[in-house]
Amino acid sequence: MRTLSLTLVACLAFSALMLGQEKMMEQPAGVRGSFLKQSKQVEEQLVSLAQAIPQKDFTWRPMKGVRSVSEAFLHVALGNYAVLTTLGGTLPEGVDMKTMQTSTTDRGKIVEELKKSFQAIDDCISKVPEQEYSQQVKFFGMDMTKLDMIFLAATHQHETLGQAIAYARTKHVTPPWTAEMQAKMKQEQRNK
Numbered sequence: 442m443r444t445l446s447l448t449l450v451a452c453l454a455f456s457a458l459m460l461g462q463e464k465m466m467e468q469p470a471g472v473r474g475s476f477l478k479q480s481k482q483v484e485e486q487l488v489s490l491a492q493a494i495p496q497k498d499f500t501w502r503p504m505k506g507v508r509s510v511s512e513a514f515l516h517v518a519l520g521n522y523a524v525l526t527t528l529g530g531t532l533p534e535g536v537d538m539k540t541m542q543t544s545t546t547d548r549g550k551i552v553e554e555l556k557k558s559f560q561a562i563d564d565c566i567s568k569v570p571e572q573e574y575s576q577q578v579k580f581f582g583m584d585m586t587k588l589d590m591i592f593l594a595a596t597h598q599h600e601t602l603g604q605a606i607a608y609a610r611t612k613h614v615t616p617p618w619t620a621e622m623q624a625k626m627k628q629e630q631r632n633k
Contacts, residue, residue, distance in 0.1 A: 472574070476566055476591050483598040484559040487517060489617040490605050491552050498612045499546045510608050511546040517601045518558035524594040527580050528587060530565035533557055566591055 491514050502509040508516060519541045522532055536557075537544070545551060574588035585593070606616055615623075 471571065472588065472591060473567060473569070473571070476595055477563055479595050480559060480563050480566075480598060483602050484555065486616070486618060487514065487555055487598075487602055487605060488552055490602075490609055490614075491548060491555065493617050494548070494609055494612060494614050496548045498614075499548055499551070501608075501612065503608070503611065508542070509546070510612075511548075511551055512542045513601065513604055513608060514551045514555060515542045515544065517598065517605075518554045520597040520601065521558035521562040521594065523580075524590050524597075525562050525565045527578050527585075527590055528565055528569060530561065533561055562594055566594065 494510060499511040500509050502512075519538060522536060522538055522541070526532060526538075532538070541554075545554075569587055569591070574586060574591075576587050578585055578587060578590060580590065580593070609616060
C-alpha cells in the first residue's frame with residue numbers, strides 16, 4: 442500500500458512538473474490555452490504508451506466484445522475527429538471515420554494517426570473564437586455548445602488515456618512517464 446501511495450504521489454508530482462514546464466512555453470490564455478496544454482500532455486503520453494506496448498499485443502482485447510489495443514488507440518483519434526467535425530473543422534485527407542477503429546493494427550500507423558488527430562483537433566480548437574463558445578451544435582442528436590465540445594474533447598482524451606494505461610498494465614507494460622519517475626525516485630533514494 443505504501444508503494445502504491447508513493448507511486449501515486451510521484452505520478453501526480455511528475456504531472457504537475459510537466460504542466461509547470463508547459464506554462465513556461467507561450468500558450469494562449471483562457472479555455473483555449475488550458476485545452477491545448479492538456480491535449481499536448483495527453484498526446485505525448487498516449488504516443489509514448491503506444492510505442493511502449495509490443496506490436497504483438499495490439500490485437501489483444503481484455504474480453505470478447507471489447508476494443509482491442511489497436512482499436513482503443515484509434516478510438517482516441519476517432520473522438521478527436523468527431524469533435525473536430527462537430528465544431529466545423531475539416532478532416533485530414535484520407536480519414537474515414539466509419540472504418541477508422543478497425544483500419545490497422547500496425548503500431549507505427551496508429552502512432553501517426555494519433556499525432557495527426559491531435560494536431561487536427563488542437564488546430565481546430567485554437568481557431569474557435571471565445572465569442573462562439575455559446576453557439577449551439579448537434580452532437581449525436583444532443584444540443585451542445587461549442588464550449589461543451591471543447592470540454593468533451595478534453596474529457597474523452599483523458600478517459601481514453603486511462604483506458605490505454607489499464608490495457609498496458611494488464612500486459613505488464615509500465616507507462617514510460619511512470620517508469621521515468623520511479624527511476625528518478627530510486628536514484629534520489631540512493632543519493633541519500
